[in-house]
Amino acid sequence: MHLLTYFGDSMLLLPTAVIIAFLLRWKNDDKRAVWFWLLAFGCAGLVVSLSKIAFLGFGIGSVHFNFTGFSGHSAMSATLWPVMFWLLSGRLSVLWRRVLLIAGYLIPVIVGISRLELNAHSVSEVIAGLVLGFTLSTAFLLSQRTVRPRGFSLAQLCIALLVPVLLFSNGRVATTQQFLQKLSAQIAGIEHPWTRADLLKIKQ
Template identity: 55%
Template sequence: MSWNSLTYFGDSMLLLPSGIIIALFMAWKVTGRLTPWAWLFTFGLTGFIVSVSKLLFLGWGIGSATYDFTGFSGHTTMSATFWPVLMWLLSGGYRRGIHRTMIVIGYLLPVMIGISRVVLQAHSPSEVITGLILGLSASSLFLYAHRHQTVKHFTLPQLAIMLILPIILLSTGHKATTQNMIEQLAAYITGHPPWTRAQLLSELH
């Protein structure tokens, strides 16, 4: 798998609709009535924090030249929030060994996605590391809070229904335009072009 293919597993075009699908299936498969709402809150809050960090930099240049930080890596943060929870949901009806292995995979995948962002020069190491900390903290808190909930087993038809949209999105490879939207919002609010990484790093010279 190429780095470009791997990085798409953290793209908002895939994760945002998939996050809503997860909530719908939680309402069906998880015993806790508030679990879907807790998930939507966790996922939404994490996305909001990422967006604010990007807006602060693009609009007002709030970042760190020393650490080459312009905001949390969205791909890394949202995948670290999403994948551990998805694996928890899908494997909840299996025996403990399989369940734990799937969750571990859910934790490892965002790390690989984060590495892909650095390799593709889309983000600095600091943006990826802080994104991992934020995203994995969010998913871990969610999983800890719902560790006593019972998750019903998925049949193959149910699994196919749940995964059909994510698979279609993966096959198309269309990327989200969230970064452009935040840039446009920053320009609209401040009345000047968005800040760039080059401008930030120029402070070191």
């Protein structure tokens, strides 16, 4: 499960998002696509971060839904992988482009399931993250529905995937959650950030 959940880790996704921006500039005739992509990915990160700060710093969540903020792994992977697979499938046939696009939508679902198996998030948090990410990635893809990105040669594909593959093989995880915990506590002026246990105590 740790292997699967890494497909949603910021250590892998943030550099890959930057690579996608460069590839869009290089392989896409719609030059606005870069800005659309940065807006979509940035919105996902912003919404996730704000939801976590709201809970960690101020205890804003839902006891009924066991909700402490959007699952970042689910949201960010659902924003990134459909776009990445669409971009890399430019030179393929319609059938294989569809297969890769479906794979791009399935990977975030698997990431979400892995977060549940690892007890990192509740069902509501994973679903909220997937809905957020899929909404943003689908909006981006709809903005590019009349555009077909240019294909990659084998050498170009290897270069494009070099950094993600190296990061994946290294397996180092991001410390985003720890950073947000400290930041939230500082913003709220509290000694310790809120935890899920604190939220569930309200239910008792």
